[in-house]
Amino acid sequence: AQSVAQPEDQVNVAEGNPLTVKCTYSVSGNPYLFWYVQYPNRGLQFLLKYITGDNLVKGSYGFEAEFNKSQTSFHLKKPSALVSDSALYFCAVRDAGSARQLTFGSGTQLTVLP
Amino acid sequence: DAGITQSPRHKVTETGTPVTLRCHQTENHRYMYWYRQDPGHGLRLIHYSYGVKDTDKGEVSDGYSVSRSKTEDFLLTLESATSSQTSVYFCAISEGWETDTQYFGPGTRLTVL
Numbered sequence: 001a002q003s004v005a006q007p008e009d010q011v012n013v014a015e016g017n018p019l020t021v022k023c024t025y026s027v028s029g030n031p032y033l034f035w036y037v038q039y040p041n042r043g044l045q046f047l048l049k050y051i052t053g054d055n056l057v058k059g060s061y062g063f064e065a066e067f068n069k070s071q072t073s074f075h076l077k078k079p080s081a082l083v084s085d086s087a088l089y090f091c092a093v094r095d096a097g098s099a100r101q102l103t104f105g106s107g108t109q110l111t112v113l114p
Numbered sequence: 115d116a117g118i119t120q121s122p123r124h125k126v127t128e129t130g131t132p133v134t135l136r137c138h139q140t141e142n143h144r145y146m147y148w149y150r151q152d153p154g155h156g157l158r159l160i161h162y163s164y165g166v167k168d169t170d171k172g173e174v175s176d177g178y179s180v181s182r183s184k185t186e187d188f189l190l191t192l193e194s195a196t197s198s199q200t201s202v203y204f205c206a207i208s209e210g211w212e213t214d215t216q217y218f219g220p221g222t223r224l225t226v227l
Contacts (some may be wrong), residue, residue: 030215032212034216035217036137036218041221042220042221043118043219043220043221044157044204044206044217044218045215046215046217049213049215051213053215066125078173090156094212097212101147101159101162101172101173102159102216104156104157104158105156106154106155106156107156
């Protein structure tokens, strides 16, 4: 079975401060991990993914995520938050080599305060 | 939104009526997906297609059917809509299977009264 958890429904951070949106996962084999962002009344936009290789993945809009196999985590980070980063963020996982489809977390609402 | 359109964008219907949502892509991607988004549940897969006339069930397929007669079009049908199917529906596409990124359409907001 595969699952993904986003333990925080809401994250607030001041503009200019670093931000972290947490994601933990559970898979039987190796994970393929994805981050998406959703702005109000829009579809999901792809930010970054981890398939293999370097544990630090860089993506769009200055975001990055670190794959940590021992902690089964894939937290999304940005060194300096912008008000325009305020959105709903989704983590997703697929168990490599399985026939299972992508499983999404329940989402984390990020609010960057001016 | 990666060459994906969904129609209609908003629909209000009554319980018991049939509803069809359309997803159209211009990317010639092999895989297409239908998800629903509900508060607290993230996105849940309804059905997906891995080619023309090739479809399979997802996590929450009960009450839904799909068809794909052309590469570019993927239809989602609610045979007899219920209030529990009130949701936002997203179509997604991907070129490949396991490691390929899924790209999402703008969504359809469906309200069943």
